[in-house]
Amino acid sequence: MQTQFTLEQLARPDMARSEEILRKCVHCGFCTATCPTFLLLGDELDSPRGRIYLMKEMLENDRPADERTVKHVDRCLSCLSCMTTCPSSVHYMHLVDHARAHIQETYTRPLPERMLRRILSIVLPRPYVFRFALLGAMLGRPFKRLMPGRLKGLVAMAPSFVPSPSPVDRPQVFPAQGERRMRVALMNGCAQKVLDPKINEATIRLLTRHGIEVVVAKGSGCCGALTHHMGMTDESHGTAAKNIRAWAKEFAGDGLDRIVINTSGCGTTVKDYGFMFRNDPEYADDAAKVSGIARDISELMAEIGLEPTGRTPKLRVAYHSACSMQHGQKITKTPFELLSRAGFDPVPVPESHICCGSAGTYNLLQPEIAGQLQERKVANIETTAPDLVAAGNIGCIVQIASGTELPVLHTVELLDWATGGPVPELLEKRLAS
Ligand code: SF4
Numbered sequence: 001m002q003t004q005f006t007l008e009q010l011a012r013p014d015m016a017r018s019e020e021i022l023r024k025c026v027h028c029g030f031c032t033a034t035c036p037t038f039l040l041l042g043d044e045l046d047s048p049r050g051r052i053y054l055m056k057e058m059l060e061n062d063r064p065a066d067e068r069t070v071k072h073v074d075r076c077l078s079c080l081s082c083m084t085t086c087p088s089s090v091h092y093m094h095l096v097d098h099a100r101a102h103i104q105e106t107y108t109r110p111l112p113e114r115m116l117r118r119i120l121s122i123v124l125p126r127p128y129v130f131r132f133a134l135l136g137a138m139l140g141r142p143f144k145r146l147m148p149g150r151l152k153g154l155v156a157m158a159p160s161f162v163p164s165p166s167p168v169d170r171p172q173v174f175p176a177q178g179e180r181r182m183r184v185a186l187m188n189g190c191a192q193k194v195l196d197p198k199i200n201e202a203t204i205r206l207l208t209r210h211g212i213e214v215v216v217a218k219g220s221g222c223c224g225a226l227t228h229h230m231g232m233t234d235e236s237h238g239t240a241a242k243n244i245r246a247w248a249k250e251f252a253g254d255g256l257d258r259i260v261i262n263t264s265g266c267g268t269t270v271k272d273y274g275f276m277f278r279n280d281p282e283y284a285d286d287a288a289k290v291s292g293i294a295r296d297i298s299e300l301m302a303e304i305g306l307e308p309t310g311r312t313p314k315l316r317v318a319y320h321s322a323c324s325m326q327h328g329q330k331i332t333k334t335p336f337e338l339l340s341r342a343g344f345d346p347v348p349v350p351e352s353h354i355c356c357g358s359a360g361t362y363n364l365l366q367p368e369i370a371g372q373l374q375e376r377k378v379a380n381i382e383t384t385a386p387d388l389v390a391a392g393n394i395g396c397i398v399q400i401a402s403g404t405e406l407p408v409l410h411t412v413e414l415l416d417w418a419t420g421g422p423v424p425e426l427l428e429k430r431l432a433s
């Protein structure tokens with residue numbers, strides 16, 4: 001694609017990167033075939049190619065975002081399916097991230113929308129605030145019919161039970177069982193540890209059982225993805241910088257071999273810290289180091305080798321590959337291989353490349369499209385007649401679980417069980433009956 005950025009514009013690193021990305025696009029439109037929003041809405045402007053044109057026009061002319069561009073960029077899930085399909089290696093993620101930051105800087109959204117985004121950016125990355133908000137939403141459920149539209153939707157999405165905080169989520173070190181093979185930092189995250197603290201507990205048991213020392217570093221927390229995808233650069237870089245500082249202290253102390261992430265949406269962002277901080281002399285080196293040793297839990301388990309007990313039943317597991325896992329991190333076969341080695345019978349889900357509609361805050365900001373994608377995903381999962389569903393991303397787990405009676409677990413809970421951990425709570429009753 002030809003571009004006409006001025007030299008002055010190209011002196012800005014974000015513009016230079018976007019120009020480089022835009023020039024790679026050859027307008028072939030292959031990406032439209034796998035874009036969930038184009039599939040549902042059928043509008044070229046809701047396809048990757050259409051959005052690329054809109055973003056190019058906005059950035060090249062260095063003009064404030066307009067309503068049309070905002071509408072179609074907002075509808076993008078950042079699922080990155082288009083990046084998997086694109087034969088020209090167009091890095092859509094960096095382009096849309098830049099466009100979102102530009103929109104945030106130059107466009108004034110209607111007040112209710114601004115307020116909703118601001119509230120989400122304050123609540124979701126802060127576990128104590130998020131827990132409090134969920135408890136409030138639970139209490140408000142009986143009155144939801146009296147609430148205005150968007151608030152009613154948000155309250156309806158709140159879980160019916162909010163677990164207590166887990167003691168494993170405090171900063172501490174979990175020693176390896178037996179001879180220590182590695183020392184890793186676990187990114188214990190933000191929303192996940194509120195919604196399902198059992199995931200971090202299972203991860204720590206699994207790793208320590210396999211000879212890995214696990215540290216939950218003081219000062220680490222939210223990866224910044226939720227605000228990053230809303231274009232709130234100061235907020236997202238601020239939280240990312242806290243993680244980099246926390247892990248840099250570990251580099252300088254007892255050292256770290258890996259940083260382990262068990263939410264693939266966060267993993268995609270942590271692996272991009274090196275890019276996000278490339279021009280920041282204070283953080284660039286440590287950020288690059290963090291990204292270099294960041295691994296999804298499935299990657300690490302494949303690296304060190306899973307040691308199953310061989311005593312778990314051969315349950316049929318519909319494995320849902322989160323977009324951030326398959327498109328963002330290109331991890332496709334590994335979780336299947338691990339589940340299979342653990343003694344389960346993993347089956348792929350038809351249309352597995354299509355997003356479930358969770359996508360960070362997307363299901364809260366674009367509930368209609370998210371709802372259609374959820375229905376489609378659940379229908380596809382149920383055609384495989386599984387005993388349960390597994391996924392490696394809390395957003396997908398919550399989104400799918402709210403549309404089906406099937407138990408939906410994190411892959412790590414199954415791997416923990418298969419290597420000597422407890423039976424996951426969700427399966428206990430079913431196995432007993
Ligand atoms: S990121 Fe997903 S929703 Fe957005 S343009 Fe690409 S394929 Fe479509």
Ligand code: SF4
Pocket residue numbers: 024025026027028029030031032048049052082085086087088089090
């Ligand atoms: S597939 Fe790639 S090169 Fe083709 S239109 Fe889409 S982004 Fe551009």
